[in-house]
Amino acid sequence: MTLAKAQQGKIPATVITGFLGAGKTTMIRNLLQNADGKRIALIINEFGDLGVDGDVLKGCGAEACSEEDIIELTNGCICCTVADDFIPTMTKLLERENRPDHIVIETSGLALPQPLVAAFNWPDIRSEVTVDGVVTVVDSAAVAAGRFADDHDKVDALRVNDDNLDHESPLEELFEDQLTAADLIVLNKTDLIDASGLKSVRDEVASRISRKPTMIEAKNGEVAAAILLGLGVGTEGEIANRKSHHEMEHEAGEEHDHDEFDSFVVELGAISDPAAFIDRLKGVIAEHDVLRLKGFADVPGKPMRLLIQAVGSRIDQYYDRAWAAGEARGTRLVVIGLHDMDEAAVRAAISALV
Ligand SMILES: Nc1nc2c(ncn2[C@@H]2O[C@H](COP(=O)(O)OP(=O)(O)OP(=O)(O)O)[C@@H](O)[C@H]2O)c(=O)[nH]1
Structure with missing residues (x-):
């Protein structure tokens, strides 16, 4: 056939x-x-x-x-x-x-x-x-x-x-x-x-x-x-x-895993100056060799949420949609790096930017 x-x-x-x-x-x-x-x-x-x-x-x-x-x-x-x-x-x-x-x-x-x-x-x-x-x-x-x-x-x-x-x-x-x-x-x-x-x-x-x-x-x-x-x-x-x-x-069929990579979510409050935040975020990403960072930010006074997309230290941002009625506003960012990335240090450095 x-x-x-x-x-x-x-x-x-x-x-x-x-x-x-x-x-x-x-x-x-x-x-x-x-x-x-x-x-x-x-x-x-x-x-x-x-x-x-x-x-x-x-x-x-x-x-x-x-x-x-x-x-x-x-x-x-x-x-x-x-x-x-x-x-x-x-x-x-x-x-x-x-x-x-x-x-x-x-x-x-x-x-x-x-x-x-x-x-x-x-x-x-x-x-x-x-x-x-x-x-x-x-x-x-x-x-x-x-x-x-x-x-x-x-x-x-x-x-x-x-x-x-x-x-x-x-x-x-x-x-x-x-x-x-x-x-x-x-x-x-x-x-x-x-x-x-x-x-x-x-x-x-x-x-x-x-x-x-x-x-x-x-x-x-x-x-x-x-x-x-x-x-x-x-x-x-x-x-x-x-x-x-x-x-x-591993022809014998051993399972593989993704232990070489790690990810975690950082939750923050509102970001009042997104331009300054993103500018300084680039430094944190470069210093800790973060591979990927993405998520949504709450900017006070804005009816829409800000989408943040970082690939290495190149960052794109735009307001993607209005916060829905009843949706809790907040900033949540997922961070992905190699497994030797120092999670506590990255968390602290990002939190210090707000
Ligand atoms: N300058 C430029 N940016 C691009 C291009 N294509 C995608 N991007 C940007 O690169 C970033 C990542 O793009 P995505 O489409 O989310 O990449 P992805 O492969 O789905 O990412 P993961 O699902 O996280 O693996 C976003 O900020 C995009 O806007 C391009 O051709 N040129």
């Missing part, structure tokens, strides 16, 4: 992966607003105890995806909760009378896509859904800045604290694993680097993988729906040949 024939009648699912802050949610938001009439169900998985991505996407009011079609998986990284969380969610979705035309899954920035894609081979899922393709979003500016290059000092420092650390830099390894799974690589944030920087990023990304998936460039995740949702690969049949570092190191 040909691949096309085997896929006939199945709902296509696109897996969108990429490191923390690469631009996955931004790309999906753009997709929902330009979905060419397709009805999309969205499964979102996030690292950290604040559902920021789901909130951002629910607020975008796109017709392609109503609030009930946005499902958040919050019990940890999707690659570790396949059996307990992902499969039951898919089963429920497939039992709905009004099935979607396409399913889009946003993995957390720390997820290995391989176990998720392999789950589409489970009998109950395989007969109904196929993986149209895995799209890996790359933060071109972060690659150009050497974020994923092996930082030997850091790895050595981690090893001192963890004798079991059996591989190279966790960032580098995860970056490669997410690229290895890709059918399409989107080099995003091209507005932040020049042409020669972009050429180096292309070369570096290509050097990390043995296959040659298509690479396209984008800014603000602006990629046409016809490209993102029409790959037609059936990746569940190929994923066994795209092994992650973990799978290659």
